[in-house]
Amino acid sequence: MKTLKIGVAGLGRLGLIHAENIYNLKGVELTAVSNLDEEVNKQVKEKYKVPNVYTNYEEMLEQTELDAVCIVTPSGFHTEHIRLALKKNLHIFCEKPIGLEVEDIKQTIDEIEKSDRIFHLGFMRRFDEDYLYAKEMIDSGQIGDISLIRSYSIDPIQGLDSFVNFAKKSPSGGLFLDMSVHDIDVIRWLTKSEISTVWATGTNKAAPELNELNELELGTVTMKLDNDVTALLVAGRTASHGYHVETEIIGTKGMLRIAASPEKNKVAVFNEHGAIRPSSQHFPERFAEAYVNELKDFVRCIRENQQPEVTALDGLRGTEVALACQESFDGNKLVDIHY
Amino acid sequence: MKTLKIGVAGLGRLGLIHAENIYNLKGVELTAVSNLDEEVNKQVKEKYKVPNVYTNYEEMLEQTELDAVCIVTPSGFHTEHIRLALKKNLHIFCEKPIGLEVEDIKQTIDEIEKSDRIFHLGFMRRFDEDYLYAKEMIDSGQIGDISLIRSYSIDPIQGLDSFVNFAKKSPSGGLFLDMSVHDIDVIRWLTKSEISTVWATGTNKAAPELNELNELELGTVTMKLDNDVTALLVAGRTASHGYHVETEIIGTKGMLRIAASPEKNKVAVFNEHGAIRPSSQHFPERFAEAYVNELKDFVRCIRENQQPEVTALDGLRGTEVALACQESFDGNKLVDIHY
């Protein structure tokens, strides 16, 4: 079995996770990385024995022989980096979102579809064992037809300062584009329905400093879907207890809750505060296994020459819906989505 | 201490609960009941040693010396029965809603306010120990300012047939007026804010027979409140696991969940289905103690000549908001509420 040579573009928080996961995959070589920060590059080179290290993405593509690239650069560069990789005939694993503008994304998808390369999008929740367990229960009819789905993504308040610093430098795209795309994808994936109308509300009570950044600390979206499903979505940045990602599905025959409490593990602590279940503290902890699983699936897809279940179109839909949420919030009105 | 003489009007499911609770209160006599069904009256007379039994409300008021009346008749009669009781100078405990039409309610409130009688409205959740515990945490600042509140009231599917029969005979007022008024009251009570805009959605997937009755099986309302709070509300009639009444409050410093699972008691059962917490099955079980507590408070208010915290205006607001929810659902549009 031929060793797959993969390069990682971008070594931010998530890029480092992907680099480590690729390094640990059997049959795979972390052949190259490209990243602006030379200090980080040096550490990664040593830690994962990376033969080729660049500060420039295009140089990496030009100078190293690769089978695939893992794109974890800032969102604004994604479509360009996808196109460059396609020109080099590389398989692509790309973090969400595909891009920030709908037309740009559509053109990129055209190019992806014209190629025969594997394109894998980083909707890692689809590879989390809890979500997969729920998906299987739903698909096997155990809770009947879905009437309602509710999904929360609330970041821990510990991360607020670093988010503020980040948002001051470059626009995040807003709460819905930055955070809710995962929930939007989960909603579409579990219900097999498209979202037709949205109404978004929100507040900055817990982080008034976000007002001047035109960002939201807590946002809510109510969605009507095709097939008579309602979806409720909450996104936030200030959970005291940790990283709260929860999804509830109410079906005609039963109800599921995925991670109603963000349990860190199976330990309960009884102390002066009561009976406590410690919480997951951040996404690398909560989705550690899902991040490994999606890369394993990427490798499997390449080896079996099979497109992954999650498609570039799923990425486009997520962006379209998130933009409609932002429009609804900005105008305080119902927004119908026309794909 | 003088014994309080109380009459109960209406001996449906909830009327029987109130009758029993009044019978068991110390210092109180269940002096009379009025109710159409003579068979039920006979049983109640025997069980609770009721000296005066009537099939007609007015006769009860005319012929029995009472201090107070507990009105549990069908909602359409409430305002009339309140007025008749006020004419007899009786203190009034009235089940929600005060009435079905806003103008009628307003006039009734006028008459209540002109009298010096105690008027106690049956929003029993305000007397439930779980809600009171949360209320105290909120009011003492333990979760900071409220940003979001979510409240579910989902009836058990076991009660669906009897609801359908009931709704065939007399209109329930619709899901929002019939069920959500409790959640609306909880939202107003906990946030101390008024609701300004609503959007309601819903479906009958689990009970298509409700379509022809113009009823909803599952409804969702998103609400904007004064003071920058969003509220999410779900009402339903087909929970498989029991009577699911849950309220979540997200504050700037923490989050509370009241009855996230409708635990029947403190017992966990481990059997072939997994690790199970049995669920409350209906409102008389879930709110047994709250129903007693609200009557104790009614008696206390009479004895101490003090108006209860929950007012007739709270009842009016509940109806106004519920009607706006219905209007939003019917027209599939945002509805602003002007009080």
Add this chain to the structure above:
Amino acid sequence: MKTLKIGVAGLGRLGLIHAENIYNLKGVELTAVSNLDEEVNKQVKEKYKVPNVYTNYEEMLEQTELDAVCIVTPSGFHTEHIRLALKKNLHIFCEKPIGLEVEDIKQTIDEIEKSDRIFHLGFMRRFDEDYLYAKEMIDSGQIGDISLIRSYSIDPIQGLDSFVNFAKKSPSGGLFLDMSVHDIDVIRWLTKSEISTVWATGTNKAAPELNELNELELGTVTMKLDNDVTALLVAGRTASHGYHVETEIIGTKGMLRIAASPEKNKVAVFNEHGAIRPSSQHFPERFAEAYVNELKDFVRCIRENQQPEVTALDGLRGTEVALACQESFDGNKLVDIHY
């Protein structure tokens, strides 16, 4: 229905609870109290409108016409107070234990049995809704035959100082006699078996000050029962999180846990400590309803002239087993119990 006149003997912590509960019972009058502390007596007289207040138990019996007495005096006086009440032909509600010495208890039981009076023993857990729910599941065969039962009673560390002060003045009888009798009764009640052999261990790590008092802070007993059941029992005085009373039953078809976590209510709190279920803090809170229910049952037994399910013999057995536990701990050996 004749009003029952009840006197309460002893107004310590639990005596006050019984006094209040009797005061609130319909059809019952809190006719008299006897208690050494005149300040407490004065408060109780006012709060509950008690017509007759004594500092001497015999005087109360002599001078007040009573139907029944509720004995909550220090354990060392119980048998004497029972005998005096029987001479006055009173029905008796007596707190556990009946007495401290086996022979004394046996003679007292003889006198109880010769009388036709109702004798109700304060094993309130038999009247707790959680225990009753489990009992019903067991008796209806839902978990098959019982193989193992585990029962914990751990007092909160907040109460340690007051216990130390109490134990300095008068011997508690030791951890097993003072605390475990409730678990012993629950074990006998749920399994319908007698305990034949015990081995007890323990430590004072969390409260070394108990060493000089010859008391235990944490004790464990393993028990063999007739009918091939094993019981594990833990008693303690230093729980950080509250008042931890838990019972587990492993049957051949399933397993039950009663209050695996001592949930104070149905509220979950999410804050910087994690996902928290607040805990019950002391026995008056945990068993508030059970204390009411046992008195209701006492009244019912008197009115229906029916001996209660829990008997004086149950009290004797509890003491016999607790003494065997103490003997086992003192001698570090297996002790067989011969009734």
Add this chain to the structure above:
Amino acid sequence: MKTLKIGVAGLGRLGLIHAENIYNLKGVELTAVSNLDEEVNKQVKEKYKVPNVYTNYEEMLEQTELDAVCIVTPSGFHTEHIRLALKKNLHIFCEKPIGLEVEDIKQTIDEIEKSDRIFHLGFMRRFDEDYLYAKEMIDSGQIGDISLIRSYSIDPIQGLDSFVNFAKKSPSGGLFLDMSVHDIDVIRWLTKSEISTVWATGTNKAAPELNELNELELGTVTMKLDNDVTALLVAGRTASHGYHVETEIIGTKGMLRIAASPEKNKVAVFNEHGAIRPSSQHFPERFAEAYVNELKDFVRCIRENQQPEVTALDGLRGTEVALACQESFDGNKLVDIHY
């Protein structure tokens, strides 16, 4: 980094797990397997591309160049297979127990210690994230000194038939040697104390067919440890809800429960049975990650030439205690353990 060549001896249920985990480890080659069943061998050869397949352990050692061997053969062969591997100068990963007889184990340990080879024993719970989290809390003093530890290992009833078939062919060593050694190791590991006295009880109520096999379906052991700790241990074979492995630690400042309910994942299901947390169904599911982690640690130890934290002596102690439990049960007496 040199690729490590590892052979697996024994391809039963657990052997297959180890083979797969070794196959997936980066920097490691599953170079050979030896196993009696040729059909299984054929499947494994194909699935994991194993170059060398044997039906005889010694042949594998003779004919294949290996760095290490993973011994998962029947317990009765362990000491012999360890000695043969040492002669070939191989590093050894050995499943528990090291052997069935104390003298034989002691001689084997002598030989292990005389060699410079890494010897890693399969106490995988030490590599489970939940146990490690608890261990860290304990070691950092967060629950104070340990007073009591309780540990359950209850197999699912689904596995009973296959156990009965297995036990008919070859003796399991009994419930305590077969199952409780993991709990005994956890108790010693977490408390850092040795077990000095034990009393064991048990029953076959749920599986009377075990009587004739001289096996136990449910066993209980109470243990006194050095350092004033008591341990309670339950082992069983007939849990209705799944694979129940739970450990509780009561310290002077708090209490921990590891997997109080054997939660399969983070999903809660609400259906006609109540609010359900699905359970882990068997050890490969519950300890999937721990099995991977212990092999990673084995590889790390080899590469860094460092003996693992878990030693051969830990294996000996487990066997000595388990044998004492069996002796206690057989004689219904306290048994002191002299190491």
